[in-house]
Amino acid sequence: NAGVMQNPRHLVRRRGQEARLRCSPMKGHSHVYWYRQLPEEGLKFMVYLQKENIIDESGMPKERFSAEFPKEGPSILRIQQVVRGDSAAYFCASSPLLTGNTGELFFGEGSRLTVL
Amino acid sequence: SQQGEEDPQALSIQEGENATMNCSYKTSINNLQWYRQNSGRGLVHLILIRSNEREKHSGRLRVTLDTSKKSSSLLITASRAADTASYFCATTPNTDKLIFGTGTRLQVFP
Secondary structure, eight states: OOOOOOSSSSSEEEETTOOOEEEEETTTTOOEEEEEEEEOOOEEEEEEEEEEEEEETTSOSSSSSEEEOOOOOEEEEESSSOGGGEEEEEEEESSSSSSSHOOEEEEEEEEEEEEE | OOEEEEOEEEEETTTTOOOEEEEEEOOOOEEEEEEETTTTTTTTEEEETTOOOEEETTEEEEEEEETTEEEEEEEESSGGGOOOEEEEEEEHHHSSSOOOOOOOOEEEOO
């Protein structure tokens, strides 16, 4: 049973370009979470999605950032017109149920974005 | 905003010693979890303790929870060099998302 798969693992973009990060949750998981981590810091919640629904995007910047989890295919975190401050590791996690009930999240290995 | 704050930020010990990390949080919670992150890797779940539990064990790990003080501790006994990692507490403050603390970087010297 494959774990949470994220790609690309490393992505380099120039300022103003777009970054697309993909996440395939574990088989049978219908809840996806995206987190951002700056060097030497903890994870900051960005967005929580279920299939075709954004449940909570309170941690996501209002501009340039968007996320989706379509009926078919992986979840996508999209960052438009990237700036140097977007450089970070972006982690995706999945769970079969609401975290309040079962708790555990299963994490991918992350996508490391570097903006030149 | 951060829900949890770990203490200490960094901890260095020798193999065989015990490592204790503390976590304080701000609001009431459903449960509290501890995760581990090796350098450059994703997070791995270690243990979950529910708000009505006070202590839990898993192998060399012991977690305590004091809801009156809004704090938790993670004890790793008989540490090994392979325990070197960052450790994060995470809570679900009556919502469906997990909020992480700032982490403790543990270095275990052989």
